[in-house]
Amino acid sequence: MHATALIAEDEPLLSANLQAELLRLWPELRIVASVGDGASALRQGLALQPDVLFLDIRMPGMSGLEAAQALAEDWPDAGRPLPLLVFVTAYDEYALHAFERAALDYVLKPVQPERLAKTCERLQAALQARAQSQPQGGDLALAPMIDQLRTLFGAGIAGASGAPGAAPAAPLRMIQASAGNTITMVPVSEVLYFEAADKYVRVITAVQEHLIRTSLRELLLQLDPQQFWQIHRGTVVRAEMIASASRDDAGKLTLSLRGHTDRLSVSRLYADQFKGM
Template sequence: MPTALIAEDEPLLAANLQAELQRLWPELKIVATVGHGEAAVQLALAHQPDLLFLDIRMPGMTGLEAAQALAEDWPDDEAAPFPLIVFVTAYDQYALQAFERAAVDYVLKPVLPDRLAQTCQRLQAALKQRSQPQAAAATPSLDDVMQQLRGLVSQGGVGTVAGPAAQQPPLKVIQAGVGTAIHMVPVEQVLYFEAADKYVRVITAEREHLIRTSLRELQPQLDANIFWQIHRGTIVRCDAIATATRDEAGKVTLTLRGHGDKLVVSRMYAHLFKAM
């Protein structure tokens, strides 16, 4: 019996989607319906469903970020292939061209029964193909999914697909508040940035600062040639990296120049570290 998880922050839309899926595809079992991306990641890893219906815009982690997080954390187990993704979105056709790179299909809000029926047919065909003996060659691997997601993320995510934003000069100084003082931290001194709840840790060789922003808001202000994202919660200055070591399982760990911290590289970004 195929299984699915729905992530949609509008309860009425979530209930409608679930009801339509049950009508169109009675054999499909909905293992969970959640209202935000963090819960989608947690329960998808727990239930390992065949299908994911991900709303693009959700509080906190977006559907795209949830897909990225799952691609990073999904187990290396042939018995549990990465789920087929359907993005649920209010974006227009132009923006959806990018979503199709990392999804089996998409549906527009409000979800129309005829369009959802087409999606169900496409998913059923994809699941049938996956179950065939020759599926290993025909079905995209987790590495393929991660490559597709990297391409979508590198475009700036869903917020910039419809048109390029004005280029801003890279950030030069971080203003970190400490009590009544503001510490001016030159960006060139930062070794890495790490997400910490509603804050970002700013790590230099001498000390650590906390700034009240998100990594998602900070990243576009950094020079991408110098600051590399190595995990959904970590951005490191590339010339601060001393070594990148890959263990037998393929996990990459970084050491830093003049600093004792070690940083783990997720599978999504392990391709950055290859010998020349």
């Protein structure tokens, strides 16, 4: 069947090999773009809206999993369904089991033609089933992908930057924020929320804002997940500082904080954290 695909792979030889094997196994498949980093995969994915997206797990900057997360969060409410995702990985059996639990397909590096042939068959069957089903709009079209990503993140490999499930022995208690020649000691217990800002993270307290030079992905590994909740790919909030969660007519969630005027948006991927009892 005719379909379009985007390949995100930072190793040119592997990318070229994957393209060649795909065209041999699935001649009707049209490769609309090939990129070498996660940010480009997100940008081109949103612009071209392919039927299938092959994502390398480890790429410069934004990882393949982070690109998939961002795609689910930024995908337009109306229009084509999200691409079917296939992760290209060199991970061990632990991670592969996580992909299987999430019903997300994967191919191992180096790509084996026999395994890729099975992936192509699965993709064709899924696209055929999608074409025959009633079209879905809005969040209904995103729901399956969001559920799959939640399962994958719950398996402990969402960071994709080190050993699966890696975590510190104890949560971070103090942040050392430097500005010029001064280092300010910020107790983590005073932080309202963290927000990604390019190569930095904004540390927001009730009275002050600091910048620390780290990624939110790295910082998350050091935080207590019971106290700090990720509500967006770029935002982590201290749970006890959430005063309320409001849903607008379009279904979007916004958080109000205790003793602070900032309001924080919750992405689709994390909306299920906020349910009435």
